[in-house]
Amino acid sequence: MNQYNRLLDPKKDIGRYSGTLAIYLLVMTLVTVLWEVLLGLTIAGSLRKDPSQVTEKLNALNVWAGIPYLISISIGLFLFNAYRKKALYKYDLKHKGRKMTLSVFFILLAFLGFSQVFSSVMTQVIERMFETIGLHSPTPDLGDTIERSWTMLLYAGFFGPITEEFFFRGAGLRGLERYGKIFAIVMTAILFGLFHANFDQLFFASIIGLGFGYIAFEYNIWWAIFYHIFNNFVISQGLHYVAYHVDEGLANWLQIGVLAIGSIVMIVVLATKWPAIKAYIQANKPQPGVFQRALASFWFWFFVLFTILMSIVPYVIPIFQMANLKG
Structure with a gap:
């Protein structure tokens, strides 16, 4: 076959999925804004009653920082089940592939470390490019926020990854698998990276999205969930905790060691298994024309532009703040 099945339309399918993601991201944004407004009103009320307790009240409210995200994912479960026409729970989460082996288990752990290193390099390149035109991104310590808020820890460490x-x-991979595993893995990985709407996470989320897509297809989605939780809770938050609660030198060596070992193992695996990787890609690639047709989707590009604009906002805000101060 020289062309994809005309009875199927990757443009329509990727558009429906991208549109659902855009709605979900918009819901998450609106819920977060409404939550911030509610907090602002609560703090303003405290200020009128007793100005000295504002800081204490703000610290107490930070504990509940994850609530808007938990509310959002509850809405998201309904959205994506509707997108899949109720197949999310009946089919998407029940696929079973091969049995996980010990060697593959550790290789996939190494993959997480390799992804951290590679994405850090790419993020630094982006940062330097923006700095050349005068754009500097604030670097809020998300790890510190998570550590001080058990609701954020629940979201970032468990419910968010799940x-x-x-x-x-689940919904994305299964909705697009009719066009081939590689198409579904690549497109969901790209959209997963963009979904974070943050240049610091764009490359990392896209890379691990490739790995998680492979895991979900060849093993099952529950292994992808395990590695996602392991990355967020053990690697990201665990290394952050170590950095702030043990000797700084030891913490730095520990972080470097974990990431270096993962990178070295993954480089060796890529070098030795490259023929098998190429064979897998060849066996599961989409028919000619599928990617081109999918990239003609309006909603795909709407989602791309929407998330890129959200990613750029943190770089632009300091410029407006400086302008207001000068004014």
Whole structure:
């Protein structure tokens, strides 16, 4: 066959999925804004009653910082089940592939470390490019926020990874698999990276999205969920905790060691297994024309532009703040 099946339309399917993601991201944004407004009103009320307790009240409210995200993912479960026409729970989460082996288990752990290193390099390149035109991104310590808020820890460490896998490696992967595994893995990985609307996470989320897509297809989505939770809770938050609670030198060596070992193992695996990787890609690639047709989707590009604009906002805000100060 020289062309994809004309009875199927990757443009329509990627558009429906991208549109659902855009709605979900918009819901998450609106819920977060409404939550911030509610907090602002609560703090303003405290200020009128007793100005001295504002800081204490703000610290107490930070504990609940994850609530808007938990509310959003609850809405997202309904959205993506509707997108899949109720197949999310009946089919998408029940696929079973091969049995996980010990060697593959550790290789996939190494993959997480390799992804951290590679994405850090790419993020630094982006940062330097923006700095050349006078754009500097504020660097809020998300790890510190998570550590001070058990609700954020629940979201970032557990419920976020679980539901994101439902939405991307469940609904997304299964909704697009008719065009081939490689198409579904690549497109959901790209959209997963963009979904974070943050240049610091764009490359990392896209890279691990490739790995999680492979895991979900060849093993099952529950292994993808395990690695997602392991990355967020153990690697990201665990290394952050170590950095702030043990000797700084030891913490730095520990972080470097974990990431270096993962990178070295993954480089060796890529070098030795490259023929098998190429064979897998060749066996599961889409028919000619599928990617081109999918990239003609309006909603795909709407989602791309929407998330890129959200990613750029943190770089632009300091410029307006400086302008207001000068004014």
